[in-house]
Amino acid sequence: MPRIEGGTAVRAGSFLALALLLALAVTFAGAPASGAKAERAGGNSDSPNFLIVLTDDQDVDSMSAMPQVRKLITRKGTTFKNFYASNPVCCPSRSSILTGQYSHNTGVYRNSPPYGGFAVFNDDETLPVWLERAGYHTGHIGKYVNGYGADDPEEIPPGWSEWYGSVDPGTYRMYGYTLNENGNLVTYGDYDTPDPANYQTDVYANKAVDFIRRNAPSDRPFYLSIAPLAPHVEVYKRPSDGDDDAETPTYPNPRPAPRDVNRINNLKLPRTASFNEADISDKPEAIRARPLMTGAATGQTRNRYRSRIGSLYAVDDMVKRLVTTLRKTGDLKNTVIMFLSDNGFLLGEHRIPNGKQYPYEESIRVPFEIRGPGIPKKEVRKQPGMNVDIAPTVLDLAGIPAAAPIDGRSLMPLIDDQQYFPGRAIGLENWCQTDEKICYDPDDPTVPRYRGVRTDRYAYMRYPNGEQELYDLKRDPAEMQSLDNRSGYAPERAALSRLLDRLQFCNGKACRIAPRLKLKAGYATDIRAGGKRCVRSAVKLRIRGGDAGDVVGAKFLIPDDNVEDTKRPIRLRIKRSELRKARPTKLSAQVSVLDGRIETVSKTVPPAC
Numbered sequence: 001m002p003r004i005e006g007g008t009a010v011r012a013g014s015f016l017a018l019a020l021l022l023a024l025a026v027t028f029a030g031a032p033a034s035g036a037k038a039e040r041a042g043g044n045s046d047s048p049n050f051l052i053v054l055t056d057d058q059d060v061d062s063m064s065a066m067p068q069v070r071k072l073i074t075r076k077g078t079t080f081k082n083f084y085a086s087n088p089v090c091c092p093s094r095s096s097i098l099t100g101q102y103s104h105n106t107g108v109y110r111n112s113p114p115y116g117g118f119a120v121f122n123d124d125e126t127l128p129v130w131l132e133r134a135g136y137h138t139g140h141i142g143k144y145v146n147g148y149g150a151d152d153p154e155e156i157p158p159g160w161s162e163w164y165g166s167v168d169p170g171t172y173r174m175y176g177y178t179l180n181e182n183g184n185l186v187t188y189g190d191y192d193t194p195d196p197a198n199y200q201t202d203v204y205a206n207k208a209v210d211f212i213r214r215n216a217p218s219d220r221p222f223y224l225s226i227a228p229l230a231p232h233v234e235v236y237k238r239p240s241d242g243d244d245d246a247e248t249p250t251y252p253n254p255r256p257a258p259r260d261v262n263r264i265n266n267l268k269l270p271r272t273a274s275f276n277e278a279d280i281s282d283k284p285e286a287i288r289a290r291p292l293m294t295g296a297a298t299g300q301t302r303n304r305y306r307s308r309i310g311s312l313y314a315v316d317d318m319v320k321r322l323v324t325t326l327r328k329t330g331d332l333k334n335t336v337i338m339f340l341s342d343n344g345f346l347l348g349e350h351r352i353p354n355g356k357q358y359p360y361e362e363s364i365r366v367p368f369e370i371r372g373p374g375i376p377k378k379e380v381r382k383q384p385g386m387n388v389d390i391a392p393t394v395l396d397l398a399g400i401p402a403a404a405p406i407d408g409r410s411l412m413p414l415i416d417d418q419q420y421f422p423g424r425a426i427g428l429e430n431w432c433q434t435d436e437k438i439c440y441d442p443d444d445p446t447v448p449r450y451r452g453v454r455t456d457r458y459a460y461m462r463y464p465n466g467e468q469e470l471y472d473l474k475r476d477p478a479e480m481q482s483l484d485n486r487s488g489y490a491p492e493r494a495a496l497s498r499l500l501d502r503l504q505f506c507n508g509k510a511c512r513i514a515p516r517l518k519l520k521a522g523y524a525t526d527i528r529a530g531g532k533r534c535v536r537s538a539v540k541l542r543i544r545g546g547d548a549g550d551v552v553g554a555k556f557l558i559p560d561d562n563v564e565d566t567k568r569p570i571r572l573r574i575k576r577s578e579l580r581k582a583r584p585t586k587l588s589a590q591v592s593v594l595d596g597r598i599e600t601v602s603k604t605v606p607p608a609c
Contacts, residue, residue: 047136047221047398048373049335051212051322052390054097054225055315055367056090056143056232057308057356058341061270063367065309068320073339077371078379078415084386084426084454088343088356088363089433090232091116091146093387097342098126098145100391100406102427105507108145109431109448116431117147118168125404127391128159131223134400137161139211141204142227143171154183164207172235174200174255174311191236199257201228201311205318209325216331223394226322230254230315231308231345253303256310257317264310269302273478274349274360282482283350284467290351301353308345336372336397338390350479357430359452359461359469360479364428372397375415383414384424384456388511405508419557421456421590423514423599427503428452428461453500457596460496470496495550495595515593516546519601526609534609535579541572541603543591550594557588579608 063069085093087103095101095108103109110116123129128138139162149155149167156163163182170177175198176191189198196202208226215222233251256264276293293301319339326332346352346362356363368385371377388408395402396410413420430449452461452469459479461469468484470493483489502513524537543551555564556572559580563572570591579585588602 049216049221049331050131050223050394050398051326051335051337052223052225053315053319053322053337053339054094054143054227055312055339055341056227056229057343057345058231058312058367059345059347059362060365060367061362062231062309062312065312066316066319068316068323069339069369072319072323073337073369073371075378077337077369077375077377078381080368080370080381080383080385080411082382082384082456083340083366083368084364084384084428085341085343085366086386086388086427087429087431088358089430090342091118091121093342094143094145094227095121096387097390098123098128099404100127100388100402100408101404102388102407102506102511103429103431104505105405105407110433111146112433113147118145118149119147119151121145123157123159126159127394128223128225130159130395130400130403131398132159132161133403134398135220136398137215137218137220137222139163139215139222139224140165140227141207141211141225142166143229144227149178149180153178153180153185156180156183162211164204166229169235172229172232174229174234194255194258196258199314201230201314201318202257204228205314205321208318208322212322212325212329212331216326216329216335221334221398226318228315228318230311233304253307254311256307257314260310260313263313264306267306267309269298269305269347272349272362274480276348277350277480280351282469282484284461284463284469285465287350287352293348293351293353297353298348301348304354305347334373336370336375336394339367339369340387340390341366342387357433357449359428359430359450359459361459361473361477364454370411370415379418381414381418383421384426384454385411385414386426407506407508407511409512419588419590419600421598421600422512423517423593423597424456425499425503425513425595425597426454427500427506427511428454429504451500451504453496453503453595455496455499455596456598457592458492458496460493460500462497462500468493492594492596495593499595499597515550515591515597515599517543517548517551517591517593517599517601518545519587519589519603520544521587521603521605523605525606528609533606535576535606536609538576539574539579539587539605541574541587541589543570543589543601545601547593551591552594553592555590557590559585576608579605581608583607 091111092103092108095106099106108116108121113119132138138160140160141164144165147168153167165180167178167180173191175189178185178187188203189195211224231254234254280287326335343356344363344366346355349362389411392406392408393411396412429451432449447464450461450463457474459471469482470484471479520542522540523535525533526536528534554570584604584606586604588600590598590600592598
């Protein structure tokens, strides 16, 4: 049995140490991932197809209302439990998905000009541009980025072989919206007439089915993105206020498809630990100013919740239709399907009746499910991922390099190896929107509402007025008590602040920084017959590297066992009898550092003598 030197061992159950494969080497977009990308080259018949379903404002918990997604994607693929939107609002997040860059590099900080929206977004070099350039047939259906079509509804952004983009402001209507269909403007129905034939999600589903039937199977792979409105609110303001016009709120709740209207009447609003939080004295000024939600406010939140869930039922139906069509065309096995949202949504948590943009888990965490060739089935990954990882993951699977700096990283190393943690930190950033009445500096819209960082354990935010928030998510997953003033967390707060300093203006490779750590192995060797080395002593493992002083714990992964050490100096002694005799032994450690990041480091030692 392994013995900890200078610490205590905690048994966590036996399992085989998994090889890191090429995971540790893949730190840039386009690098080949093991297993899932065998014999694929960009743009030819061996390349996978891609089907991306991007919902709008969907929180993770609402996935429980989507049985078809769970059956056809979740159970057939891999789920990321901790997947985030770096800037949790529509246009900035979608820009990051298309480019693999943070908002501070795309220049899209908000939903509307002068610091956001379609007019600001530079789409000359994006994921569809790179894919089409490499030979992919690309298509888009639905919402693009906020403001698209407002100035020129007939414009088609670069990179799209087929285009069915929704034209603003009609994007936010379940009926009475207009699509630019390859240069032709087509309007579907009327806002006040809930005609099943014109329900937005179903129309998008019909177009997607047609796209797949025409392009699968084919020697030319395809990339299709579908972006329905659900479960976002509808946005509608009548052009006149005449007596004959029905009253319509500016932000009415989303409408379910007519077939689903009666399914939502008895849905109960989930009430998490932070729902209508009683004590918010630890929160920043903008949250402390919020009153407790009254019965009326709770009822409005419940109604919005019901409408949101109702609108997702049609998205669930759409996913079933798309998977069925892919199966019938014979191309399902060669298609990577991703399901995600642009940002999450709050429904009463921390006294916020509804909304996004906040740095709390319900707002920044989004669903992400992936299935396809080489993707493990029925598996969950706990490692953090984010929206800037979508583009490099697609490029990795397609074998295509990016033509611009990428801030994200391919998720394939994490998918290939559930024990591999890359020492990842998620940068968070959000700017005040133009229509906000409460902003820390309304006279300077370039000032961010907050900047923050999310690691494997902690969430830390800084605000322009000097306020901070710090949550230990291992002990307080509902973010009920900020620890920013707790002296016992001063070292962690300082380490997180330093990390945020490095991330808030990062670019490219600098955004993928990891702790400087390595696993050192000390042992004595002999020479076997044939001249090969073998280990004749116990092996002493130690964590070394420039950031070794920040190490607070490690879980050592060794054959048939694992050992956790939370005391320093962190080291492990492995008996020679526990090493493999026929082949080298891979030894790894998941190392936790002061700022809450976890990094997997490994060392291979010769066979035992």
